[in-house]
Amino acid sequence: MANNNTEFQYTKNRISLVMRTLCILLTLIVVLLSCKRQKKNMDRKEKSIDLSRSVTQPGVVHVKSIGMDFIVKDTLNSGWNTFKYTNESTEVHFILMDLYPEGKNARNTKNEVLPPFEEGMKLIMNNDMESAVTAFGKLPAWFQEIKYMGGTGLISPNKTAISTIYLEPGLYIMECYVKMADGTWHTSHGMYKEIIVTGTNTDLAPPIETVAIEISSKAGILVADNIPKGKQVFKITFRDQSTHEHFLGHDVNLVKYDSTASLDSLVHWMNWMNPRGLRTPAPKGFTFLGGMNNLPAGGYGFFETELTPGNYILISEVPHANEKNMMYKFTIK
Numbered sequence: 001m002a003n004n005n006t007e008f009q010y011t012k013n014r015i016s017l018v019m020r021t022l023c024i025l026l027t028l029i030v031v032l033l034s035c036k037r038q039k040k041n042m043d044r045k046e047k048s049i050d051l052s053r054s055v056t057q058p059g060v061v062h063v064k065s066i067g068m069d070f071i072v073k074d075t076l077n078s079g080w081n082t083f084k085y086t087n088e089s090t091e092v093h094f095i096l097m098d099l100y101p102e103g104k105n106a107r108n109t110k111n112e113v114l115p116p117f118e119e120g121m122k123l124i125m126n127n128d129m130e131s132a133v134t135a136f137g138k139l140p141a142w143f144q145e146i147k148y149m150g151g152t153g154l155i156s157p158n159k160t161a162i163s164t165i166y167l168e169p170g171l172y173i174m175e176c177y178v179k180m181a182d183g184t185w186h187t188s189h190g191m192y193k194e195i196i197v198t199g200t201n202t203d204l205a206p207p208i209e210t211v212a213i214e215i216s217s218k219a220g221i222l223v224a225d226n227i228p229k230g231k232q233v234f235k236i237t238f239r240d241q242s243t244h245e246h247f248l249g250h251d252v253n254l255v256k257y258d259s260t261a262s263l264d265s266l267v268h269w270m271n272w273m274n275p276r277g278l279r280t281p282a283p284k285g286f287t288f289l290g291g292m293n294n295l296p297a298g299g300y301g302f303f304e305t306e307l308t309p310g311n312y313i314l315i316s317e318v319p320h321a322n323e324k325n326m327m328y329k330f331t332i333k
Protein backbone atom coordinates (compact mmCIF):
# COMPACT_ATOMS: atom_id res chain seq x y z
CA MET A 1 0.00 0.00 0.00
CA ALA A 2 2.84 2.40 0.99
CA ASN A 3 4.54 1.35 -2.20
CA ASN A 4 1.38 2.20 -4.15
CA ASN A 5 1.19 5.63 -2.51
CA THR A 6 4.81 6.40 -3.35
CA GLU A 7 4.23 5.24 -6.89
CA PHE A 8 1.06 7.31 -7.10
CA GLN A 9 2.84 10.43 -5.74
CA TYR A 10 5.67 9.81 -8.20
CA THR A 11 3.20 9.54 -11.10
CA LYS A 12 1.44 12.75 -9.94
CA ASN A 13 4.76 14.61 -9.79
CA ARG A 14 5.70 13.32 -13.23
CA ILE A 15 2.35 14.44 -14.67
CA SER A 16 2.70 17.96 -13.25
CA LEU A 17 6.29 18.15 -14.62
CA VAL A 18 4.97 16.92 -17.97
CA MET A 19 2.20 19.56 -17.97
CA ARG A 20 4.60 22.41 -17.11
CA THR A 21 7.12 21.40 -19.78
CA LEU A 22 4.37 21.01 -22.34
CA CYS A 23 2.96 24.48 -21.54
CA ILE A 24 6.38 26.04 -22.14
CA LEU A 25 6.81 24.16 -25.41
CA LEU A 26 3.33 25.09 -26.63
CA THR A 27 3.89 28.76 -25.76
CA LEU A 28 7.07 28.75 -27.83
CA ILE A 29 5.26 27.19 -30.77
CA VAL A 30 2.38 29.70 -30.51
CA VAL A 31 4.85 32.61 -30.61
CA LEU A 32 6.69 31.17 -33.61
CA LEU A 33 3.52 30.43 -35.53
CA SER A 34 1.88 33.79 -34.85
CA CYS A 35 4.81 35.40 -36.71
CA LYS A 36 3.97 33.30 -39.74
CA ARG A 37 0.22 33.78 -39.45
CA GLN A 38 -0.07 36.93 -41.49
CA LYS A 39 1.45 35.28 -44.52
CA LYS A 40 -0.78 32.23 -44.06
CA ASN A 41 -3.90 34.38 -43.93
CA MET A 42 -3.06 35.70 -47.37
CA ASP A 43 -2.78 32.15 -48.71
CA ARG A 44 -5.98 31.00 -47.05
CA LYS A 45 -8.65 32.49 -49.34
CA GLU A 46 -8.37 29.83 -52.01
CA LYS A 47 -8.68 27.00 -49.48
CA SER A 48 -12.07 27.84 -47.88
CA ILE A 49 -14.66 25.08 -48.23
CA ASP A 50 -18.08 25.30 -49.85
CA LEU A 51 -20.71 25.00 -47.12
CA SER A 52 -23.59 26.26 -49.28
CA ARG A 53 -24.51 22.85 -50.71
CA SER A 54 -26.94 20.58 -48.90
CA VAL A 55 -27.40 16.83 -48.90
CA THR A 56 -30.46 14.63 -48.60
CA GLN A 57 -30.15 13.63 -45.03
CA PRO A 58 -32.96 14.06 -42.49
CA GLY A 59 -30.64 14.10 -39.48
CA VAL A 60 -30.08 10.39 -38.89
CA VAL A 61 -26.48 9.42 -39.59
CA HIS A 62 -25.61 5.75 -39.93
CA VAL A 63 -22.01 4.94 -39.06
CA LYS A 64 -20.39 1.51 -39.09
CA SER A 65 -16.95 0.11 -38.26
CA ILE A 66 -15.92 -3.28 -39.61
CA GLY A 67 -12.21 -2.87 -38.94
CA MET A 68 -10.22 0.31 -38.29
CA ASP A 69 -12.64 2.44 -40.30
CA PHE A 70 -15.68 4.71 -40.23
CA ILE A 71 -18.18 3.84 -42.94
CA VAL A 72 -20.31 6.99 -43.14
CA LYS A 73 -21.32 9.73 -45.62
CA ASP A 74 -18.66 12.41 -46.07
CA THR A 75 -21.18 15.30 -46.11
CA LEU A 76 -23.81 15.99 -43.44
CA ASN A 77 -26.23 18.83 -42.77
CA SER A 78 -25.82 21.06 -39.72
CA GLY A 79 -28.07 21.25 -36.66
CA TRP A 80 -29.17 18.26 -34.57
CA ASN A 81 -27.97 14.93 -35.92
CA THR A 82 -28.62 11.46 -34.47
CA PHE A 83 -25.63 9.17 -34.95
CA LYS A 84 -26.41 5.44 -35.01
CA TYR A 85 -22.99 3.86 -34.73
CA THR A 86 -22.76 0.08 -35.12
CA ASN A 87 -19.52 -1.54 -34.06
CA GLU A 88 -19.06 -4.68 -36.17
CA SER A 89 -15.34 -4.90 -35.41
CA THR A 90 -13.57 -6.83 -32.67
CA GLU A 91 -12.38 -3.81 -30.66
CA VAL A 92 -13.97 -1.07 -28.55
CA HIS A 93 -14.31 2.31 -30.34
CA PHE A 94 -15.98 5.70 -30.01
CA ILE A 95 -16.82 8.66 -32.25
CA LEU A 96 -15.40 12.09 -31.45
CA MET A 97 -16.26 15.00 -33.78
CA ASP A 98 -13.38 17.49 -34.01
CA LEU A 99 -14.34 20.84 -35.59
CA TYR A 100 -11.15 21.98 -37.30
CA PRO A 101 -9.94 25.59 -37.55
CA GLU A 102 -10.35 27.20 -40.95
CA GLY A 103 -7.93 25.98 -43.61
CA LYS A 104 -7.04 22.70 -41.85
CA ASN A 105 -8.16 19.26 -43.01
CA ALA A 106 -7.36 15.53 -42.92
CA ARG A 107 -4.03 16.13 -44.68
CA ASN A 108 -2.97 18.24 -41.70
CA THR A 109 -4.14 15.47 -39.32
CA LYS A 110 -1.98 12.96 -41.18
CA ASN A 111 1.11 15.12 -41.55
CA GLU A 112 1.12 17.21 -38.37
CA VAL A 113 -1.02 15.54 -35.67
CA LEU A 114 -0.52 11.80 -36.04
CA PRO A 115 3.33 11.79 -36.07
CA PRO A 116 3.82 13.53 -32.65
CA PHE A 117 1.13 11.31 -31.07
CA GLU A 118 2.69 8.17 -32.56
CA GLU A 119 6.18 9.12 -31.38
CA GLY A 120 4.91 10.18 -27.94
CA MET A 121 2.96 6.96 -27.36
CA LYS A 122 5.95 4.81 -28.32
CA LEU A 123 8.04 6.69 -25.74
CA ILE A 124 5.37 6.34 -23.03
CA MET A 125 5.39 2.57 -23.63
CA ASN A 126 9.17 2.66 -23.14
CA ASN A 127 8.63 4.56 -19.86
CA ASP A 128 10.42 7.63 -21.25
CA MET A 129 7.97 10.35 -20.21
CA GLU A 130 10.43 13.21 -20.68
CA SER A 131 11.04 12.42 -24.36
CA ALA A 132 7.30 11.81 -24.79
CA VAL A 133 6.66 15.39 -23.65
CA THR A 134 9.15 16.64 -26.25
CA ALA A 135 7.31 14.59 -28.89
CA PHE A 136 3.87 16.00 -27.92
CA GLY A 137 5.49 19.46 -28.03
CA LYS A 138 5.77 18.99 -31.81
CA LEU A 139 1.98 19.25 -32.15
CA PRO A 140 1.09 22.29 -34.29
CA ALA A 141 -0.30 25.38 -32.50
CA TRP A 142 -3.62 25.08 -34.39
CA PHE A 143 -4.22 21.74 -32.61
CA GLN A 144 -5.28 23.86 -29.59
CA GLU A 145 -7.95 25.52 -31.74
CA ILE A 146 -9.84 22.29 -32.43
CA LYS A 147 -13.36 22.36 -30.94
CA TYR A 148 -14.67 19.02 -29.68
CA MET A 149 -18.34 18.84 -30.60
CA GLY A 150 -19.40 15.53 -29.01
CA GLY A 151 -19.98 12.10 -30.48
CA THR A 152 -20.61 8.72 -28.87
CA GLY A 153 -19.04 7.24 -25.78
CA LEU A 154 -17.04 4.00 -25.94
CA ILE A 155 -18.97 1.16 -27.59
CA SER A 156 -18.19 -2.56 -27.38
CA PRO A 157 -18.10 -4.94 -30.37
CA ASN A 158 -21.54 -5.96 -31.70
CA LYS A 159 -23.26 -3.01 -30.01
CA THR A 160 -24.83 0.16 -31.41
CA ALA A 161 -24.29 3.57 -29.84
CA ILE A 162 -27.01 6.19 -30.42
CA SER A 163 -26.09 9.82 -29.75
CA THR A 164 -27.69 13.09 -30.80
CA ILE A 165 -25.41 16.12 -31.14
CA TYR A 166 -25.60 19.63 -32.57
CA LEU A 167 -23.20 20.30 -35.44
CA GLU A 168 -22.26 23.76 -36.66
CA PRO A 169 -21.20 24.05 -40.30
CA GLY A 170 -17.52 23.40 -40.96
CA LEU A 171 -14.89 20.77 -41.60
CA TYR A 172 -14.76 17.99 -39.03
CA ILE A 173 -12.51 15.05 -38.41
CA MET A 174 -14.43 12.06 -37.03
CA GLU A 175 -11.91 10.15 -34.93
CA CYS A 176 -11.33 7.28 -32.53
CA TYR A 177 -8.08 7.24 -30.51
CA VAL A 178 -8.49 3.92 -28.72
CA LYS A 179 -5.30 1.84 -29.05
CA MET A 180 -4.70 -1.55 -30.66
CA ALA A 181 -3.11 -4.46 -28.77
CA ASP A 182 0.37 -3.29 -29.84
CA GLY A 183 -0.27 0.16 -28.34
CA THR A 184 -0.68 2.02 -31.66
CA TRP A 185 -3.59 4.41 -32.09
CA HIS A 186 -6.73 3.48 -34.04
CA THR A 187 -6.33 6.89 -35.73
CA SER A 188 -2.98 5.72 -37.13
CA HIS A 189 -4.76 2.72 -38.70
CA GLY A 190 -7.39 4.81 -40.47
CA MET A 191 -9.92 5.79 -37.80
CA TYR A 192 -10.09 9.44 -38.81
CA LYS A 193 -12.40 10.70 -41.49
CA GLU A 194 -12.95 14.16 -42.94
CA ILE A 195 -16.60 15.22 -42.87
CA ILE A 196 -18.07 18.43 -44.27
CA VAL A 197 -21.07 19.80 -42.38
CA THR A 198 -23.06 22.11 -44.66
CA GLY A 199 -24.89 25.37 -43.92
CA THR A 200 -28.26 23.64 -44.47
CA ASN A 201 -30.05 22.61 -41.28
CA THR A 202 -31.49 19.11 -40.71
CA ASP A 203 -34.48 20.61 -38.84
CA LEU A 204 -34.35 17.58 -36.54
CA ALA A 205 -35.76 18.34 -33.09
CA PRO A 206 -33.60 17.10 -30.21
CA PRO A 207 -35.11 14.13 -28.30
CA ILE A 208 -36.87 14.52 -24.95
CA GLU A 209 -34.76 13.14 -22.14
CA THR A 210 -35.89 10.64 -19.49
CA VAL A 211 -32.71 11.09 -17.40
CA ALA A 212 -30.84 14.38 -16.88
CA ILE A 213 -27.12 14.27 -16.14
CA GLU A 214 -24.67 17.10 -15.60
CA ILE A 215 -20.89 17.00 -15.59
CA SER A 216 -18.45 19.58 -14.29
CA SER A 217 -14.78 19.77 -13.28
CA LYS A 218 -15.68 20.46 -9.64
CA ALA A 219 -18.79 18.34 -9.01
CA GLY A 220 -18.05 15.42 -11.37
CA ILE A 221 -21.00 13.44 -12.76
CA LEU A 222 -24.34 14.47 -11.25
CA VAL A 223 -27.52 12.45 -11.78
CA ALA A 224 -30.77 14.22 -10.86
CA ASP A 225 -33.16 11.28 -10.46
CA ASN A 226 -33.27 7.53 -10.06
CA ILE A 227 -32.46 5.85 -13.34
CA PRO A 228 -35.33 3.57 -14.39
CA LYS A 229 -35.34 0.31 -16.33
CA GLY A 230 -36.06 0.10 -20.07
CA LYS A 231 -35.36 2.46 -22.94
CA GLN A 232 -33.79 5.69 -21.64
CA VAL A 233 -32.77 8.95 -23.28
CA PHE A 234 -29.94 10.59 -21.32
CA LYS A 235 -29.36 14.32 -21.64
CA ILE A 236 -25.77 15.26 -20.74
CA THR A 237 -25.16 18.91 -19.95
CA PHE A 238 -21.58 20.14 -19.66
CA ARG A 239 -21.53 22.83 -16.94
CA ASP A 240 -17.93 23.46 -17.90
CA GLN A 241 -15.10 21.88 -19.80
CA SER A 242 -11.41 21.79 -18.91
CA THR A 243 -8.18 20.23 -20.04
CA HIS A 244 -7.23 17.30 -17.82
CA GLU A 245 -3.77 15.71 -17.39
CA HIS A 246 -4.22 13.86 -20.69
CA PHE A 247 -4.61 17.16 -22.65
CA LEU A 248 -8.32 16.48 -23.29
CA GLY A 249 -11.61 17.32 -21.63
CA HIS A 250 -14.19 15.18 -19.83
CA ASP A 251 -17.00 13.10 -21.32
CA VAL A 252 -19.56 10.53 -20.13
CA ASN A 253 -19.53 6.79 -20.93
CA LEU A 254 -22.14 4.22 -19.88
CA VAL A 255 -20.67 0.83 -18.96
CA LYS A 256 -22.41 -2.33 -17.75
CA TYR A 257 -20.39 -4.72 -15.58
CA ASP A 258 -20.65 -8.23 -14.20
CA SER A 259 -19.27 -10.01 -11.13
CA THR A 260 -15.86 -10.63 -12.79
CA ALA A 261 -15.18 -6.90 -13.30
CA SER A 262 -12.73 -4.82 -11.25
CA LEU A 263 -13.64 -1.12 -11.12
CA ASP A 264 -9.98 -0.24 -10.43
CA SER A 265 -8.99 -1.80 -13.75
CA LEU A 266 -11.66 0.30 -15.50
CA VAL A 267 -10.41 3.54 -13.88
CA HIS A 268 -6.85 2.67 -14.94
CA TRP A 269 -7.95 1.81 -18.49
CA MET A 270 -9.83 5.10 -18.92
CA ASN A 271 -6.50 7.01 -19.00
CA TRP A 272 -4.73 6.81 -22.38
CA MET A 273 -1.49 8.05 -20.77
CA ASN A 274 -1.10 4.68 -19.05
CA PRO A 275 0.85 2.31 -21.33
CA ARG A 276 -2.06 -0.18 -21.09
CA GLY A 277 -4.75 2.52 -20.90
CA LEU A 278 -7.41 2.71 -23.63
CA ARG A 279 -5.61 -0.21 -25.24
CA THR A 280 -7.02 -3.52 -26.48
CA PRO A 281 -7.94 -5.73 -24.68
CA ALA A 282 -10.52 -3.72 -22.74
CA PRO A 283 -10.74 -4.77 -19.07
CA LYS A 284 -12.80 -7.93 -18.61
CA GLY A 285 -16.34 -7.95 -17.29
CA PHE A 286 -17.30 -4.59 -18.83
CA THR A 287 -19.61 -3.82 -21.77
CA PHE A 288 -19.40 -0.30 -23.18
CA LEU A 289 -22.78 1.08 -24.21
CA GLY A 290 -22.00 4.53 -25.64
CA GLY A 291 -22.41 7.94 -24.03
CA MET A 292 -21.57 11.55 -24.88
CA ASN A 293 -18.10 12.56 -25.99
CA ASN A 294 -16.42 15.91 -25.16
CA LEU A 295 -18.58 19.02 -25.61
CA PRO A 296 -17.70 22.67 -24.93
CA ALA A 297 -18.81 24.40 -21.69
CA GLY A 298 -22.58 24.97 -21.72
CA GLY A 299 -23.12 22.41 -24.47
CA TYR A 300 -25.48 19.46 -24.22
CA GLY A 301 -26.15 16.27 -26.14
CA PHE A 302 -28.18 13.06 -25.82
CA PHE A 303 -27.62 9.33 -25.93
CA GLU A 304 -30.06 6.47 -25.66
CA THR A 305 -29.94 2.85 -24.64
CA GLU A 306 -32.08 0.02 -23.29
CA LEU A 307 -31.34 -0.63 -19.60
CA THR A 308 -31.81 -4.28 -18.63
CA PRO A 309 -31.24 -5.57 -15.07
CA GLY A 310 -27.63 -5.39 -13.90
CA ASN A 311 -24.90 -3.11 -12.58
CA TYR A 312 -23.87 0.02 -14.44
CA ILE A 313 -21.39 2.85 -14.15
CA LEU A 314 -21.25 6.27 -15.78
CA ILE A 315 -17.58 7.21 -16.08
CA SER A 316 -15.48 9.87 -17.75
CA GLU A 317 -12.48 9.01 -19.93
CA VAL A 318 -10.02 11.06 -17.87
CA PRO A 319 -7.07 10.17 -15.60
CA HIS A 320 -8.15 9.32 -12.00
CA ALA A 321 -11.92 9.51 -12.67
CA ASN A 322 -12.48 8.06 -9.17
CA GLU A 323 -10.79 11.04 -7.47
CA LYS A 324 -12.80 13.54 -9.53
CA ASN A 325 -16.28 12.15 -8.82
CA MET A 326 -16.36 11.37 -12.50
CA MET A 327 -17.92 7.97 -11.93
CA TYR A 328 -21.44 7.13 -10.82
CA LYS A 329 -22.62 3.59 -10.07
CA PHE A 330 -26.22 2.41 -10.28
CA THR A 331 -28.16 -0.83 -10.41
CA ILE A 332 -31.21 -1.76 -12.47
CA LYS A 333 -33.36 -4.39 -10.75
Ligand SMILES: [Cu+2]
Pocket (backbone or CB within 6 Å): 092, 093, 094, 176, 177, 178, 186, 191
Ligand atom coordinates in the same frame (compact mmCIF):
# COMPACT_ATOMS: atom_id res chain seq x y z
CU1 LIG B 1 -11.37 2.86 -32.49
